[in-house]
Amino acid sequence: MKSISEMVSKKPWLGWVLFLGTIGIVFLLGLLAASIIERRAESEFTYKPDVIFSETEPRNEIWGKNFPREYASWLETADTNFRSKHGGSATRDILEEDPRIVILFAGYAFSKDFKQARGHYYAIDDIRTTLRTGAPKEGSPSPQPNTCWTCKSPDVVRVMKQKGVKEFYTGTWEMLGSEIVNPIGCLDCHDPKTVNLFITRPALVEAKSLLGTDVNKSSHQEMRTMVCAQCHVEYYFDKKKYDGVAYLTFPWKNGTSVEEIESYYDSIEFTDWVHGVSRAPMLKAQHPDYEIFMTGVHYKRGVACADCHMPYINEGGQKFSNHHVQSPLNNISASCQVCHREETAELIYDVYSRQDKIKEIRDQLEIQLVWAHFEAKAAWDNGANETQMKPILKLIRQSQWRWDFVAASHGSSFHSPVEVARIITHGLDKAREARMQLQKVLLSLGVKNGIPYPDISTKAKAQKLIGIDLASLQKDKNEFLKNTVPSWLRKATEREKKYNVKYLNAE
Amino acid sequence: MIKFFKKLLPPPSWKIPLLFVSGILMGLFAFLFYISKAHTYLSDDPSTCMNCHIMAPQYSTWFHSSHRERAVCNDCHVPHDNFFNHYYFKAKDGMRHATIFTLRAEPQVIFIKEAGQEVVQQNCIRCHGDMLNSGNTKMYTTQYDDFRAERHCWECHREVPHGRVNSLSSVPHARVPKPGSAVPAWLNNAMNKNK
Numbered sequence: 001m002k003s004i005s006e007m008v009s010k011k012p013w014l015g016w017v018l019f020l021g022t023i024g025i026v027f028l029l030g031l032l033a034a035s036i037i038e039r040r041a042e043s044e045f046t047y048k049p050d051v052i053f054s055e056t057e058p059r060n061e062i063w064g065k066n067f068p069r070e071y072a073s074w075l076e077t078a079d080t081n082f083r084s085k086h087g088g089s090a091t092r093d094i095l096e097e098d099p100r101i102v103i104l105f106a107g108y109a110f111s112k113d114f115k116q117a118r119g120h121y122y123a124i125d126d127i128r129t130t131l132r133t134g135a136p137k138e139g140s141p142s143p144q145p146n147t148c149w150t151c152k153s154p155d156v157v158r159v160m161k162q163k164g165v166k167e168f169y170t171g172t173w174e175m176l177g178s179e180i181v182n183p184i185g186c187l188d189c190h191d192p193k194t195v196n197l198f199i200t201r202p203a204l205v206e207a208k209s210l211l212g213t214d215v216n217k218s219s220h221q222e223m224r225t226m227v228c229a230q231c232h233v234e235y236y237f238d239k240k241k242y243d244g245v246a247y248l249t250f251p252w253k254n255g256t257s258v259e260e261i262e263s264y265y266d267s268i269e270f271t272d273w274v275h276g277v278s279r280a281p282m283l284k285a286q287h288p289d290y291e292i293f294m295t296g297v298h299y300k301r302g303v304a305c306a307d308c309h310m311p312y313i314n315e316g317g318q319k320f321s322n323h324h325v326q327s328p329l330n331n332i333s334a335s336c337q338v339c340h341r342e343e344t345a346e347l348i349y350d351v352y353s354r355q356d357k358i359k360e361i362r363d364q365l366e367i368q369l370v371w372a373h374f375e376a377k378a379a380w381d382n383g384a385n386e387t388q389m390k391p392i393l394k395l396i397r398q399s400q401w402r403w404d405f406v407a408a409s410h411g412s413s414f415h416s417p418v419e420v421a422r423i424i425t426h427g428l429d430k431a432r433e434a435r436m437q438l439q440k441v442l443l444s445l446g447v448k449n450g451i452p453y454p455d456i457s458t459k460a461k462a463q464k465l466i467g468i469d470l471a472s473l474q475k476d477k478n479e480f481l482k483n484t485v486p487s488w489l490r491k492a493t494e495r496e497k498k499y500n501v502k503y504l505n506a507e
Numbered sequence: 508m509i510k511f512f513k514k515l516l517p518p519p520s521w522k523i524p525l526l527f528v529s530g531i532l533m534g535l536f537a538f539l540f541y542i543s544k545a546h547t548y549l550s551d552d553p554s555t556c557m558n559c560h561i562m563a564p565q566y567s568t569w570f571h572s573s574h575r576e577r578a579v580c581n582d583c584h585v586p587h588d589n590f591f592n593h594y595y596f597k598a599k600d601g602m603r604h605a606t607i608f609t610l611r612a613e614p615q616v617i618f619i620k621e622a623g624q625e626v627v628q629q630n631c632i633r634c635h636g637d638m639l640n641s642g643n644t645k646m647y648t649t650q651y652d653d654f655r656a657e658r659h660c661w662e663c664h665r666e667v668p669h670g671r672v673n674s675l676s677s678v679p680h681a682r683v684p685k686p687g688s689a690v691p692a693w694l695n696n697a698m699n700k701n702k
Contacts, residue, residue, distance in 0.1 A: 005523050015522070019530045026534025027541070034542060034689040035698070313615050314675035317560050334615040338674040341618070341665075 052502040055192045056158035060185035062501055067186075067195075069315060074185065074323035077119030084329045086355050087411070092116035095459045100366045101407075102462035103373060103454070104400060107276025108284065109143065112468055117410075120184040120325055123152045128485055135476035136174035137484060144173040145246035150201065151231035154187035155180045157200045165202050169237075169245045177484070178491035189227040197223040201230040207250035224304035225290070232289035232305075232410070234261060236270060256291045258405045258423050262398065276466055278376035280393035285404035292409045296416030308335040327411075351414050358406070358413030361424045365403045367453075368431035372396050375438040375451045382445040392441070395434035402427030542689045548601060551581045554684035559608045561617075565669055567681035572668030583630045584623065596626065616674050624659060631660045 008015040050065040057063065064071025082088045094114045095102050105111040113131035127133060127148065136142040147169045150156055159179050160168045168176075191198040199205055199215050204226070208215045218226050237246035254260040254267075262283070271281040293299050298308075310321045311334040328335035329351060332344045340347060376392060402423050406412050412420050442451070456462035463470060517525060540546070547555040553569070556562045569575060574583075585597045600623065607613055619627070632639065661667060688695070 005520070008523065008526075015526060018523075019526050019533075022527050022530025023534040023537060026531050027538050030535070030538030030542065031690060031694055035694065038688060038690060311615075312674065312676040314561070319676040319679040334674065337616045337618075338672055338677070341673070 048505075050503065050505050052504065053192070054500045056161055056187070057192060057499060057501070058154040058158050058182045058185075058187055059496065059499075060154070060182060063186040063190075069318065069320050070186075070323045074325075075121070076324035077326065078121040079324075079326075080118055082327065082330045084327055085352050086359065087116065088327055088330070089119050090116075091118060093459070095462075098366070099456045099459045099462040100370050102459060102466065102468075103277065103370045103456055104366065104403070105284075106373070106466040108273045108282070110284070111276075111463065111466060112470070112473060123183040124181060125183075127152050129477070129481065131470075131473050131477055133173055135473075135480035136172070136177075137480065142173035145169065145237065146171045146173055146176050147237055147246040147248050148173050149176050149180045150203075150248050152184060153180045153182050154185050155182050157187050160200075160202075166242055166245055166247070169247050174484070178488040178495075181489065181492040188230075197227050199226060199230060201248075203235065203248045203250050204230045204233075207252045210253050211255075221302065221304055224306040225293075225299075228305040228309075229290040232287055234286050234288035234291060234405075236265075236272070236286075240268075256288075256294060258288075258291075258402060261288075261291075261405075262401055275373060275396070278373040278393065278396055279380065279389075280373075280376065280396040280400075282397055283401045283404070285401060285408040288405055288409045289411065289415070292405075292412045292419060293415045295419040298415070311335050311338065354417045355413045358417060358420055358424070361421065361428070362403065362406060362413075365399070365424055365427045365431060368428060368435065369396070369400055369403060370456070371451070371453055372399070372431055372434045372438065374454055375435060375442065378447060378451045379438060379441045379445065382442070382447050384441050384445060388441050392434050392437050395430050395437070399427045399430035399434060402430065543605075544686060548597075551579050553579045556580050557684045558686050559604065560685065561608065561613050561675050563681055563683045564673070564675065564677045565617075566683045567678045568669040570683070574668040578634070582634075583627050586626050587630065587633060596622075613675065615676075627661075628659050635660075 004018075008018070051062060053062050060071065060074065064074075077089075080089050080091065083090045083092075092115065094116055095111075101114060102111045105114070109132035115126075115130070118126060133144050133148065134142045150168075156168070159176065188200055189197055197220070205215050215226055233250055235248055235250050238249040239246055241247040241249075251261045251264045251270075254264045265283055270283070272284040273282050274280070275282050293305070306321060308328040309325050310323060311328075311331065312319055313322045313334055322331075322334065329348060332347055336347045337344070373396065376389065376396065379389065379392075406420050406423050406427075409415075409420075454465060456465060460470075544555075544558050547558065553566060557566050565580075569580070581597070584600070586592050665671060
């Protein structure tokens with residue numbers, strides 16, 4: 001047996017055969033590898049559920065096993081690093097940044113604690129920690145009803161299904177503490193059977209049917225707004241519908257504009273609270289995001305909330321909606337530049353210039369309102385009577401309602417700057433009228449010198465002025481978080497163990 | 508000189524292993540050439556641009572435009588001033604695209620780069636030059652150099668030809684030519700027979 005090298009040196013053509021043969025074999029091996037890789041890639045394109053879960057599965061991480069891309073992007077709502085000029089996902093203490101708001105909400109829970117909302121991921125954490133929900137314990141319930149949970153969790157869908165809607169809205173906030181534990185997620189917007197968008201909150205269905213629309217007949221593009229409109233809207237608790245029930249209701253009977261909603265509240269003589277300084281019967285605007293968005297040009301052109309806040313993206317050739325719901329300012333490319341081919345800096349400038357200008361006039365209205373509240377207080381203190389004050393307090397109510405409709409609506413100054421400027425202008429007019437009449441009343445009572453603008457340069461000063469003891473509220477809250485919440489979580493974990501989940505690919 | 512080169516040559520005892528090693532390398536290179544469809548890049552066929560699937564929106568919007576009847580991708584996106592510049596630019600841009608695609612570094616919304624803009628602008632003029640200097644349109648264009656030369660045609664003709672919605676995910680269901688399977692039919696058939 002001769003060695004190969006000897007054979008090749010005798011017959012050089014044999015060397016060429018070996019050389020070309022190697023090329024051929026490697027090439028064929030490559031083709032085989034390609035075939036194997038293609039077969040493996042096929043699995044990526046077939047929908048293969050990992051788990052089968054029940055129709056009331058509230059845990060986002062369980063859904064996430066079947067929809068990893070959507071779940072992974074949803075998890076990013078936990079990010080709190082983005083800070084735009086006026087918003088973002090970072091926690092901002094609104095009362096610290098603008099202490100006037102403490103005065104405007106005097107006598108109401110928002111004067112205690114008011115923070116910029118963080119991502120959906122924190123919905124449950126934040127409703128537990130805000131001072132507005134109080135520190136319930138044995139014998140002293142929360143000042144808020146169970147209805148406050150309605151927009152916080154997919155557990156709401158489960159509990160409403162099991163208990164009934166009316167029953168869900170009954171009782172005080174801590175009663176459902178161990179039931180509502182998963183933050184806003186999959187089941188809030190997606191039908192567990194088809195994963196299509198669907199409406200889970202009865203208030204939207206009821207309000208839309210009053211306006212003559214059947215929400216469930218919305219197109220897919222409309223649904224990409226309607227699922228958000230389940231919560232990002234103005235609402236109130238109807239306590240007259242059923243005895244002892246705080247029934248979540250959208251005040252859209254007369255329409256969705258600031259005036260139409262106000263006329264509805266007036267017609268049912270609704271008041272959120274009596275103002276702590278001026279004693280005016282106030283309305284609190286919640287967050288009329290959808291109502292104001294509907295008046296803007298993006299809505300008119302058929303753009304849905306999700307188009308900018310959850311833009312479509314492409315990953316590995318797969319199109320899906322980015323579930324990192326956030327400010328589009330943090331994602332100009334996929335949110336704006338799909339349609340607007342301008343430079344990023346230009347687009348951001350356009351947004352900021354609208355926001356800055358609206359902030360400018362909104363601040364003016366805030367100053368007028370603070371002044372009006374204190375002048376009303378001075379009038380009361382100097383012996384004004386109900387008949388004198390009634391029309392003035394109504395003007396204050398109307399003015400602050402207009403301010404709040406704009407201030408509470410997330411992104412209002414970008415969604416619809418012209419409508420927002422119109423609302424603020426009417427608010428300023430009402431405040432002017434209120435203060436004119438207050439001057440007359442004060443003069444008639446012999447108060448000749450003007451009422452000075454209070455020193456409310458910081459949150460602490462403003463809260464001291466209206467008698468809020470933040471330290472003791474915070475102490476109670478900390479005890480509640482330390483003692484009560486862990487027992488809620490233990491109960492929830494026990495319950496969730498019993499949910500029916502079938503793992504299909506378990507080892 | 509020849510001695511120097513001979514020094515670089517491997518000793519004869521390496522001959523057989525080297526033969527295999529270079530065979531493997533050549534085979535791999537041939538396979539890479541084949542699987543990346545490198546030969547298609549010499550053509551002007553628009554389906555070549557679809558070797559990278561992220562170009563689907565560009566392809567399908569062009570395919571539904573009137574430009575489809577007259578112009579293919581390279582007519583607009585590669586310079587036509589001279590032979591060398593044509594292939595130099597094509598190679599340069601092609602390498603950049605291939606690199607970005609391979610590294611998965613593509614943005615969600617693609618913008619044309621400045622060099623590409625200049626090429627497209629010159630190609631607009633190459634075909635539509637009449638619009639700029641015909642007597643009929645003189646009144647609009649006498650001051651072309653003063654007022655128009657620094658602007659691009661598509662600042663006004665914004666939909667030409669790729670439409671107004673730009674995103675990798677803007678046309679998920681468009682029917683566009685795909686690179687297809689790298690596995691040749693005969694191999695597929697052979698494997699299917701074994702079943």
